[in-house]
Each structure stands twice: as C-alpha cells, then as structure tokens.
Amino acid sequence: MTAAKLRVRSSETMSVFSPFDGTIVGSVNVSSAHEIADLMGRARRGAACSRELPRHLRSSILERAAQIIDSRSDTFAQTIVKEAGKTIVQARKEVSRCVNTLKLSAEEAKRNVGEVVPFDAYAGSEKRQGWFTREPLGIVVAITPYNDPLNLVAHKLGPAIAGGNSILLKPSELTPLSATALVDALIEAGLPEEIITLAIGSSELSKAIVAERDVRMVSFTGGFATGEAITRSAGLKKMAMELGGNAPVIVMADCNIDAAVESCVSGAFWAAGQNCIGTQRILVQSAIYERFRDAFVAMTAKLKAGDPSREDTDVGPMISKQAAERTELAVNEAVAGGAILLCGNRREGSLYHPTVLEGTALSCRLWHEEVFAPVVMIASFDTLDQAIELANAPEYSLHAGIFTNNLSDALDAAARIDAGGVMINDSSDYRFDAMPFGGSKYGSMGREGVRFAFEEMTQPKVICINRE
Numbered sequence: 001m002t003a004a005k006l007r008v009r010s011s012e013t014m015s016v017f018s019p020f021d022g023t024i025v026g027s028v029n030v031s032s033a034h035e036i037a038d039l040m041g042r043a044r045r046g047a048a049c050s051r052e053l054p055r056h057l058r059s060s061i062l063e064r065a066a067q068i069i070d071s072r073s074d075t076f077a078q079t080i081v082k083e084a085g086k087t088i089v090q091a092r093k094e095v096s097r098c099v100n101t102l103k104l105s106a107e108e109a110k111r112n113v114g115e116v117v118p119f120d121a122y123a124g125s126e127k128r129q130g131w132f133t134r135e136p137l138g139i140v141v142a143i144t145p146y147n148d149p150l151n152l153v154a155h156k157l158g159p160a161i162a163g164g165n166s167i168l169l170k171p172s173e174l175t176p177l178s179a180t181a182l183v184d185a186l187i188e189a190g191l192p193e194e195i196i197t198l199a200i201g202s203s204e205l206s207k208a209i210v211a212e213r214d215v216r217m218v219s220f221t222g223g224f225a226t227g228e229a230i231t232r233s234a235g236l237k238k239m240a241m242e243l244g245g246n247a248p249v250i251v252m253a254d255c256n257i258d259a260a261v262e263s264c265v266s267g268a269f270w271a272a273g274q275n276c277i278g279t280q281r282i283l284v285q286s287a288i289y290e291r292f293r294d295a296f297v298a299m300t301a302k303l304k305a306g307d308p309s310r311e312d313t314d315v316g317p318m319i320s321k322q323a324a325e326r327t328e329l330a331v332n333e334a335v336a337g338g339a340i341l342l343c344g345n346r347r348e349g350s351l352y353h354p355t356v357l358e359g360t361a362l363s364c365r366l367w368h369e370e371v372f373a374p375v376v377m378i379a380s381f382d383t384l385d386q387a388i389e390l391a392n393a394p395e396y397s398l399h400a401g402i403f404t405n406n407l408s409d410a411l412d413a414a415a416r417i418d419a420g421g422v423m424i425n426d427s428s429d430y431r432f433d434a435m436p437f438g439g440s441k442y443g444s445m446g447r448e449g450v451r452f453a454f455e456e457m458t459q460p461k462v463i464c465i466n467r468e
Contacts, residue, residue, distance in 0.1 A: 240446030267427025
C-alpha cells in the first residue's frame with residue numbers, strides 16, 4: 001500500500017531531510033488548506049466506517065499492526081534515525097514502545113465499554129435500571145511533533161481507532177516518514193483506508209483543519225504558542241494538549257548519589273534533550289552539591305555526540321541547524337547574565353554538545369522556559385521547602401522527579417510539586433505508555449496514556465429502562 005493511496009491525492013511533494021547531514025531521506029505528498037473539503041469528506045466517510053467496525057476487529061487490527069511493526073523493527077528504527085536524528089539505540093526503544101502502545105490500544109478496544117448505573121440508589125428511581133456505554137466522538141484531529149515521530153503518533157491513532165473514531169492525522173513536516181509507515185502498517189493489518197486521513201502540510205493547513213465544525217476533538221502535542229493558536233481557531237470542540245514542560249529534579253542529601261547522577265544524565269540528554277519531560281533543572285541539596293555537580297559534569301563530558309546511525313553515539317543532532325543555533329544563543333545569553341558554563345556549549349552544524357550550567361539567574365529564559373535541547377542547569381538548595389518553591393516556579397509543568405531515601409520527604413514532595421507526574425528515585429523523563437500523561441497548571445488539557453486517551457476520545461451514552 002503506497003502512501004499516496006492513504007490520503008487525498010496531491011500533485012505537490014516535499015522532500016524530507018536528515019537533520020544530521022542534510023541529505024534527502026525521502027519525499028511525501030503534501031496538502032494545502034485549499035484541499036480541506038476533500039480531506040474532510042474522506043474523514044466523514046471514515047467516521048461512519050469506524051463507528052460500524054466491531055470492537056473485536058478494532059482490537060485484532062491494532063494487534064496485527066503491532067506485530068507487523070515488531071517484525072520490521074529495524075526498518076522503522078532506521079527511518080527514525082534518518083528523519084529525526086535519534087541515535088539508533090534510542091530509535092529501537094521508540095519502536096518497541098510503539099509496539100506496546102498499539103498492543104495496549106488493542107486491549108482497550110475490548111474492555112473500556114462502560115458500566116451499570118445504580119439508578120435505584122436514588123429515591124424515585126427504584127423502578128429504573130440501565131447502563132452507559134462509551135461511544136466514539138467522530139472525527140479526531142491528531143497533530144504530532146518531530147521528537148517522537150512514531151510512538152507519539154501511535155499514542156493518538158491507537159486509542160482513537162480503539163474508540164471507533166476517524167482520524168485526520170497531521171504529523172510534523174520535519175518527520176512525516178515514520179507516521180506514514182505507521183499508517184501503512186495499520187492499513188496492511190486490515191484497517192479500512194478511509195478511517196485515517198493523512199494530511200501533511202503547513203501551519204495554515206493545521207489552522208484550516210482544526211477550525212472545521214465537524215471535527216469533534218483536537219489532540220495536539222507541540223509548542224505552547226502553537227497550542228494557544230489552535231485553541232483560538234478551533235471553536236467549540238474537545239481539546240487534549242501536551243504543551244511541553246520545564247522539568248525539575250530534586251536531589252536530596254540522603255539519596256543514592258551515583259544512581260541519581262546516572263539517571264539525571266540520561267534524563268537530560270536523551271534524544272538530544274528534545275524531550276518534553278527531559279530533565280532541565282536539577283536542584284541539589286547543598287550538603288552534596290559539589291559532589292553531585294562534579295560527578296554529573298564528568299559523566300556528561302564522556303557522552304559522545306555525532307552520527308546517530310552509529311551504535312556508540314550517545315547524543316545525535318538536534319532537529320535542525322537552526323534549532324541548535326537558537327540553543328547556542330540562549331546559552332550565551334545565560335552566560336552573559338551570570339551563569340557559569342561547566343561543560344558543552346559547542347555546536348557543529350545541527351550537533352549541539354551536552355551542556356551544563358550553574359548559577360543561572362532565575363530571571364533567565366532558560367530557567368523559566370522550556371529549553372528542548374541538551375542543556376541542563378544545576379542549582380543548590382538548603383531545605384525541601386526551598387526546592388519545592390523553585391520546582392514550582394514555571395507556569396507550566398509536565399513531570400518532576402525527586403531522589404531521596406526518606407519516604408516521608410518523597411511523599412511530601414509528590415503532594416506539593418505541581419506537575420502532571422512526580423517520579424520518585426527516577427529522573428523526570430520516565431514514562432510508561434499505560435500511565436496517564438499530561439501537564440499541570442497553565443494550558444494543560446486532557447491526558448494521554450492509552451486508557452486515558454481512549455476515554456478522552458469517547459463519550460458516555462446513557463441507556464435507562466423504566467420498568468413501571
């Protein structure tokens with residue numbers, strides 16, 4: 001099945017480039033906002049088709065797609081490396097997670113069906129009985145980012161299909177090949193073609209799609225400014241948005257320091273720091289600050305940045321040379337504002353070497369905005385209260401972490417840190433695909449994680465029988 005058959009045909013094509021060396025790694029058909037009528041017509045037909053697809057077929061299709069991807073895992077991993085610049089080791093892990101996401105979606109299709117409503121628990125309803133079901137919303141628009149070009153697409157497609165919806169999928173223009181391959185696998189597994197409408201194009205296309213009245217939900221993962229723009233265009237429809245974070249990790253003096261260092265290095269520099277739950281601010285209790293800092297910098301300095309296709313590469317390129325240049329500029333601004341550079345801040349094209357700062361001013365944009373790059377800041381604190389205050393300072397938050405052997409402190413911090421998830425004795429970047437995932441504070445809407453996305457993408461329908 002070719003990608004051209006999976007979407008409304010367009011004569012315009014776009015090349016996809018390697019972020020590492022700029023070579024062309026593929027091409028895709030693109031749509032424009034002028035094609036919105038055709039795109040929506042297909043999506044409406046898909047909604048009618050998906051609603052009629054029995055749950056067991058939805059489940060078996062998702063399971064077969066997972067098996068297809070698993071059997072071709074190396075091909076999928078190589079595609080991620082070529083278009084997104086993830087290292088081959090990291091790409092293999094993303095493929096494995098995608099397989100798991102689809103399998104979880106296959107299970108959800110069969111079990112999250114609703115429940116009995118105890119009408120006779122209320123006076124006056126003793127002669128009534130009934131239940132509610134979970135029904136599809138209809139057309140779900142899924143807009144996905146470049147940093148996890150396969151699994152984050154699966155996190156939207158899997159639950160949407162499980163719930164009986166039609167999906168209008170707009171992947172990142174920078175990484176459309178993995179998304180296209182995933183759609184191909186679903187079609188090969190037996191999914192009727194019209195259930196997914198693949199639309200690749202500019203921000204103007206996104207704006208036109210989300211504004212369509214027949215769209216019942218928009219599921220978006222990406223930048224904060226883009227999320228705000230979508231809400232202005234969308235009108236009255238459900239929203240699920242994951243808009244990034246600025247993850248803090250608190251390191252208490254009583255923790256296993258070696259384990260904390262290793263976990264935080266991984267959490268900060270996985271996927272070249274292009275990770276919405278990546279560790280950005282490490283808050284270390286003053287009694288162990290110098291020991292932790294020195295060990296963290298030493299381990300960071302050993303990371304190898306380079307060709308993502310090599311097995312021994314730890315950090316691949318950022319998504320573009322321009323992204324690396326913006327990061328370099330932001331770090332230079334922080335240093336000019338008083339931050340001390342401990343290592344890194346070296347750029348080679350799109351490669352930006354892992355960078356560690358201390359003494360960063362709290363007014364610096366690196367401190368209060370999402371950096372989305374291989375940059376981490378270390379700061380000291382004396383009391384847990386001070387650490388929590390620093391952790392909670394940004395106005396948006398996804399994950400946080402704390403390392404401690406004191407259960408009381410761990411649970412106290414978990415309760416008081418304002419984040420969508422708090423990882424205890426793990427860095428902020430831990431995520432299991434079945435857990436609820438989403439942000440806290442300003443701009444947070446909805447949850448991903450297969451069961452929770454399924455519930456966002458369906459709606460209860462009550463059936464009540466009056467036996468009088």
